[in-house]
């Protein structure tokens with residue numbers, strides 16, 4: 440039996456932030472990982488996806504400048520792009536584990552499972568700890584349709600040797616929309632199928648409609664209010680059938696219909712940790728129903744978006760609270776989120792839906808940016824922002840933006856919101872001109 444102050448289960452962004460934070464505060468910690476050290480984000484999530492996106496973005500920029508100074512559109516070389524991605528991801532697990540080893544943080548590779556006496560089994564090893572942190576993340580959800588066994592996932596997509604000529608994506612959430620943008624740019628015929636008429640529900644409806652219109656204009660077959668009920672092999676393809684009897688064939692069908700918490704192996708029922716279908720239940724201190732067990736990151740049932748910086752923030756919070764005994768509840772700052780692609784959709788702070796519920800407090804400005812210098816210069820085909828302003832103070836408190844530059848603008852606005860900068864504060868700054876930052880003075 441090996442003893443620790445804290446054992447962390449899951450070596451992804453959440454678990455690693457907690458491990459390094461606790462170790463730096465002098466605590467004796469161990470991390471357990473059953474699969475790839477580094478977790479979803481650097482191995483099969485954010486980072487590999489955005490390596491593929493680099494080529495997608497470059498193609499989008501070139502397309503916009505056809506007739507405005509550029510004469511040909513670059514084509515994506517999938518095998519070369521995948522080789523570039525693999526050159527990055529191949530080093531992640533060993534580099535991550537090597538980092539833990541050099542820091543002197545104990546690490547165990549294997550599937551962690553709790554025992555009824557509150558200890559943990561990892562292969563042949565038994566661990567015990569004063570406190571535990573569960574950071575086991577989520578995995579792709581495979582909808583229970585006929586032919587479920589034929590469905591591929593984002594893990595498979597991000598490791599395809601060759602991109603097939605025709606693919607179907609079942610679900611138009613973050614993952615579905617981003618994979619559609621990549622596959623479409625790389626020359627595949629993409630069917631992006633969503634069961635309701637309102638994908639990306641967390642974002643402003645008008646801007647989601649604009650984004651789907653852009654994807655359609657780029658060649659994606661967007662099908663809303665379409666329920667896939669069956670996938671069956673048909674020669675060397677798959678036949679996709681919907682609830683209304685519509686059908687087509689595709690080379691591969693991907694389930695992009697959300698993700699589910701990874702908790703089965705842990706046997707949390709043995710240690711009285713309560714879960715829901717959305718994940719592990721926690722209080723404001725990220726403490727589960729067992730007072731010695733905490734949970735962070737994607738595996739937690741909470742309203743905050745499931746993103747890498749959120750998992751890391753929660754890991755740092757627990758490093759502080761467990762090391763100091765200070766039990767102040769976690770307070771989240773504004774959390775920016777971006778759906779990446781040639782056209783990006785991003786939001787931060789108060790949403791337009793929240794603003795609509797308090798019209799006395801908030802005013803929403805809807806601006807077409809296509810004629811602004813920053814967007815005209817690059818011939819951005821779709822550029823629009825909705826800015827939420829506090830009517831009383833006149834300050835920007837939220838924004839949703841659609842454009843090929845959205846990922847940058849949203850972070851500038853995050854700084855403005857997080858630091859409660861007033862219009863006067865922004866006007867007191869001199870920013871390099873003409874840039875996206877120099878546009879900040881025009882938003883309210």
Ligand SMILES: Cc1cc2nc3c(=O)[nH]c(=O)nc-3n(C[C@H](O)[C@H](O)[C@H](O)COP(=O)(O)OP(=O)(O)OC[C@H]3O[C@@H](n4cnc5c(N)ncnc54)[C@H](O)[C@@H]3O)c2cc1C
Nearest residue numbers: 449451452453473478479484485551575576736737746747
């Ligand atoms: C395709 C895709 C793209 C994404 N893009 C972005 C993006 O652009 N930006 C962004 O912010 N977020 C993005 N995300 C989300 C991001 O990857 C997650 O929010 C983040 O990885 C969560 O970190 P985590 O530590 O909670 O979980 P994870 O990173 O999932 O790590 C959990 C780890 O726990 C391990 N584990 C599970 N069970 C056990 C067990 N019983 N024993 C031992 N180990 C176990 C798993 O193997 C895994 O390595 C993306 C996700 C996907 C799928």
Ligand SMILES: NC(=O)c1ccc[n+]([C@@H]2O[C@H](COP(=O)([O-])OP(=O)(O)OC[C@H]3O[C@@H](n4cnc5c(N)ncnc54)[C@H](O)[C@@H]3O)[C@@H](O)[C@H]2O)c1
Nearest residue numbers: 582609610611612613614615634695696697698744745777
């Ligand atoms: N750029 C980023 O930051 C980024 C990228 C990818 C993932 N993520 C994170 O990972 C999380 C998971 O992403 P995701 O896309 O897997 O989930 P998601 O919840 O964003 O989207 C899944 C969508 O599939 C729909 N759906 C559910 N069942 C369906 C069915 N049977 N048929 C068709 N559609 C169905 C859901 O209604 C939902 O809209 C995101 O919420 C986000 O927090 C972030």
